[in-house]
Amino acid sequence: MNFEFHNPTRLIFGAGSLSKLGEVVAEHGKKALIVTGGGSVKRSGTFDRAVESLKDAGVLFAQCSGVEPNPRISTVVRGANIAREEGCDVIVALGGGSTMDAAKVMAAAVLYDGDPWNMIRHGQDQVYTPAKALPVITVPTLAATGSETNCGAVITNEETSVKSFVADKCFYPRVAIVDPELTLSVPKNQTAYGVCDLITHVTETYFNGIGGTPIQDRFAEGVILTAMEWGPKAIADGKNLEARTQVQWAALVALNGWLQVGTDYRMPVHMIEHTLSAHHDVAHGAGLSAINPSWMRFAAKSRPERFVQFAQRIFGIVPKAPDDMDCAMKGIDRFEDFLRSIDCPTSLSEIGIGDELLSRYADDTLLVAKDENGNLSGRPAMNRDDIIEMLRAAL
Amino acid sequence: MNFEFHNPTRLIFGAGSLSKLGEVVAEHGKKALIVTGGGSVKRSGTFDRAVESLKDAGVLFAQCSGVEPNPRISTVVRGANIAREEGCDVIVALGGGSTMDAAKVMAAAVLYDGDPWNMIRHGQDQVYTPAKALPVITVPTLAATGSETNCGAVITNEETSVKSFVADKCFYPRVAIVDPELTLSVPKNQTAYGVCDLITHVTETYFNGIGGTPIQDRFAEGVILTAMEWGPKAIADGKNLEARTQVQWAALVALNGWLQVGTDYRMPVHMIEHTLSAHHDVAHGAGLSAINPSWMRFAAKSRPERFVQFAQRIFGIVPKAPDDMDCAMKGIDRFEDFLRSIDCPTSLSEIGIGDELLSRYADDTLLVAKDENGNLSGRPAMNRDDIIEMLRAAL
Structure with missing residues (x-):
């Protein structure tokens, strides 16, 4: 057993913890990009509650909705562009594993001028190893991938049907707000x-x-x-x-x-x-x-x-x-x-x-x-x- | 289950990891206070190996030896004074739980003008809650207290025979170098x-x-x-x-x-x-x-x-x-x-x-x-x- 371990993500766990989102995000930025999936967080009211918490804390926000179940690199590019155009300095991932994974890679893509696909591993290779990313706050709405407190992400290149992963230290979320109440409506x-x-x-x-x-x-x-x-x-x-x-x-x-x-x-x-x-x-x-x-x-x-x-x-x-x-x-x-x-x-x-x-x-x-x-x-x-x-x- | 969890200590674990001490300390300071206990680290050669690693990395050092098995508040004061006088900006705790505990409290005492005993809890009370401390690198030589990667410390006030504890976020070691080889000579x-x-x-x-x-x-x-x-x-x-x-x-x-x-x-x-x-x-x-x-x-x-x-x-x-x-x-x-x-x-x-x-x-x-x-x-x-x-x- 020879290894290094360092998981720096701060975890806030428990029913009702979504209400802490605003104050937590305010510690890391002034304007958030809220990344969401197919719409269930809007139907369930979770999105509105998140927005309310951000507003109460004086945090501005922009949106990137529609992250697919197997998130695509084009969606990463789209989200990074919105974050740049809107001047976002923090990313909130509100959804399941796909949403969180896409948000992590967006956070690095915002600060990288090259093709974000360069960050994804292909066998042993990785064209570009990201060293920095915007702070990410994860708010999982599904109990599954564990993406909320790790540094991995899985992204699909829809042009080549290749689905691969990236795992780098800069992808650790700064904070994970894990509120089991948000999963009560999962089918x-x-x-x-x-x-x-x-x-x-x-x-x-x-x-x-x-x-x-x-x-x-x-x-x-x-x-x-x-x-x-x-x-x-x-x-x-x-x-x-x-x-x-x-x-x-x-x-x-x-x-x-x-x-x-x-x-x-x-x-x-x-x-x-x-x-x-x-x-x-x-x-x-x-x-x-x-x-x-x-x-x-x-x-x-x-x-x-x-x-x-x-x-x-x-x-x-x-x-x-x-x-x-x-x-x-x-x-x-x-x-x-x-x-x-x-x-x-x-x-x-x-x-x-x-x-x-x-x-x-x-x-x-x-x-x-x-x-x-x-x-x-x-x-x-x-x-x-x-x-x-x-x-x-x-x- | 409602809780927060955040253990920011970076862990380097494995036989032989002591050799990484110098490079790790150099990331956190220029001059280390090496805190040790009753002398076993010197007899075993561990101290010399630690010093060699620091020298190789260009890190200067001062020493505070003789931390007791139940570390005393007067020892904390002594160590903090050495650190101040010698201009140390990082603390290396090389020893068992007592050494690590004393080193953690020294690290905060260096940056606090009051009586360090104010930081120790008395029932529900704590006169002074430390918010900052010098970076601490722990190198345990005994498998026992787990002090190497947590934010707690137990200190004895020898005048009153009161032994009590302190646990604050600033006491998390920055890095723990945990090398089981160092425990081979423990009786x-x-x-x-x-x-x-x-x-x-x-x-x-x-x-x-x-x-x-x-x-x-x-x-x-x-x-x-x-x-x-x-x-x-x-x-x-x-x-x-x-x-x-x-x-x-x-x-x-x-x-x-x-x-x-x-x-x-x-x-x-x-x-x-x-x-x-x-x-x-x-x-x-x-x-x-x-x-x-x-x-x-x-x-x-x-x-x-x-x-x-x-x-x-x-x-x-x-x-x-x-x-x-x-x-x-x-x-x-x-x-x-x-x-x-x-x-x-x-x-x-x-x-x-x-x-x-x-x-x-x-x-x-x-x-x-x-x-x-x-x-x-x-x-x-x-x-x-x-x-x-x-x-x-x-x-």
């Missing part, structure tokens, strides 16, 4: 996809780390167990504030670095899903759910011990040996059962994806996420055939 | 006391939080289980770097805020132990170990469910009901067995404390840590008689 299926997304962040960490990190393992198991306990309650009754609170907290800690620290983890399932949702109109959480069990069965062959530990600690299945493959597979089956129980897809056919483009998905994934040997980075690393085999098993 | 008993100290930080959090924080519960259990697995290995073989690494990481996360966030916890066992070690020459970890099981038996009467959960999840004891007191008590017995197995005291008599001053300990504890009703803050709160009863049970 059942989006709630379930959010639970899937957050659990997949944890399973990626858990199964793709170096091992030898017992505390991180226990933390990861704790988040999975909590999400499996409280996720179904939030799905069953969207107005259950306690369930919404637990799920939102789980989503946040799933990807704020606390589980990942020291693990040197990889995210192969995310990389493959990004390719699927760049080609198809698929919710990110649904795409993850459709392929994660198949990836797990593939990976268990080379690291059975990790999957045995998962089966034992999450589902209480007692192994006959540390590498008891039967136990490992039973754990994955039980996990798949859980995904089905919250109406999440566990196959590609359920999300309308057939076998026509399997090679293309593999090629595109390798294009954005290949390691120094040309494979998809992960434990195990996956070559082109491995990806195709895994996807075929998920059909 | 067996100090290693065990460190394990006790870190586990007690977790049990305080776990048993004195508001409840309804399932992820924090799981995190806490994960740290306890890891400390109970790896602590004995580090005690048995001090040169086992993997064991030292796991224990040091456990000590850090036990009190960096990750387990505590949202729990609104109290630390009654620490408050009582501070009084004991202000009166007697007792190692902090040993004092905690001597009274923690008795405190647990006292507290279990009013919150059996928490102790049942502890018994079940830490020791696998299956309860007959959520408030099965027999199960709760068996869990505490097993915990006490663990403490004995690592040669830590589980009674006051083992650390040479008799029944002569029980009322005085209660009065002194209430002096520094009473809540708005005049009781010792905790779950449950303890009045004077409760404290005496608990201590008597620990004799």
Whole structure:
């Protein structure tokens, strides 16, 4: 375990915390660009409450609405242009993961004269590493991506159908205002996809780390167990504030670095899903759910011990040996059962994806996420055939 | 769950990381005050390596050595005076919890003209709330207090035998350089006391939080289980770097805020132990170990469910009901067995404390840590008689 950790984001968590937005934004700027998604924050009244809080604090604002579910680089450019034209000096991201991700990259794009796509990683490469960005205040309205307190963002280039990511220190939000009340109106299926997304962040960490990190393992198991306990309650009754609170907290800690620290983890399932949702109109959480069990069965062959530990600690299945493959597979089956129980897809056919483009998905994934040997980075690393085999098993 | 969380300390963790000290300090100042304890860092060669790293980076330095195991306010004054006279603009704390705590308060005392004791809390009161401090770089040489990445400090007023604490944002170290190699030479008993100290930080959090924080519960259990697995290995073989690494990481996360966030916890066992070690020459970890099981038996009467959960999840004891007191008590017995197995005291008599001053300990504890009703803050709160009863049970 040799690592650095520094997450400088200040977190304000709890029901009602949206009311603090104005005073928080006023600490970082005079005029905010409010970035929003498809319109749900306006329908729910959240937008009006945010604006009221800004006005009360004397903060001016401009708007960039309409960030797509898989945010596009052209939207980043549009938002950065609005911020420049309007003289905004702080960005407020009010929405789900896509809105927050787009807002982070806008914040750097405002201060960069080149093509913002230069900031996005392509495999090992990044044409331009951003060093500065406008301050960003995140206000998530969905419990899913954990983007509110981390420095990552995923952006799609709609011209090439390439969806890739960027993660740099300057993207850490200055403040995250996390108010579970804002998620009370999230529909059942989006709630379930959010639970899937957050659990997949944890399973990626858990199964793709170096091992030898017992505390991180226990933390990861704790988040999975909590999400499996409280996720179904939030799905069953969207107005259950306690369930919404637990799920939102789980989503946040799933990807704020606390589980990942020291693990040197990889995210192969995310990389493959990004390719699927760049080609198809698929919710990110649904795409993850459709392929994660198949990836797990593939990976268990080379690291059975990790999957045995998962089966034992999450589902209480007692192994006959540390590498008891039967136990490992039973754990994955039980996990798949859980995904089905919250109406999440566990196959590609359920999300309308057939076998026509399997090679293309593999090629595109390798294009954005290949390691120094040309494979998809992960434990195990996956070559082109491995990806195709895994996807075929998920059909 | 309504809370704010912001731990801005940058962490550099891993064997060999001491070599980065010079470059890190150079980012924060030109002349460092190196604060050290009783001399072990000089005997072990750690001090020379630190100085070499500073010299290589062109950083000048002055020294304040001899911080006591229970650091005194007069030592804080002495260190602050050296820093002023020598024109130091950054503080390096190279040692255990006492050294780090003293260094934090020195860093604020340098910039404060009043009596530094004004910064220390007395019950609900604090005469002066420090708002600024010189940058502090912590380099722990012991896995125990977690002081390296939090904003707390415990200081003793030797004139009044009052030991109390301060916790303010300005005390967060700028950087913590945590190098498990530096702990390889810690003697067996100090290693065990460190394990006790870190586990007690977790049990305080776990048993004195508001409840309804399932992820924090799981995190806490994960740290306890890891400390109970790896602590004995580090005690048995001090040169086992993997064991030292796991224990040091456990000590850090036990009190960096990750387990505590949202729990609104109290630390009654620490408050009582501070009084004991202000009166007697007792190692902090040993004092905690001597009274923690008795405190647990006292507290279990009013919150059996928490102790049942502890018994079940830490020791696998299956309860007959959520408030099965027999199960709760068996869990505490097993915990006490663990403490004995690592040669830590589980009674006051083992650390040479008799029944002569029980009322005085209660009065002194209430002096520094009473809540708005005049009781010792905790779950449950303890009045004077409760404290005496608990201590008597620990004799």
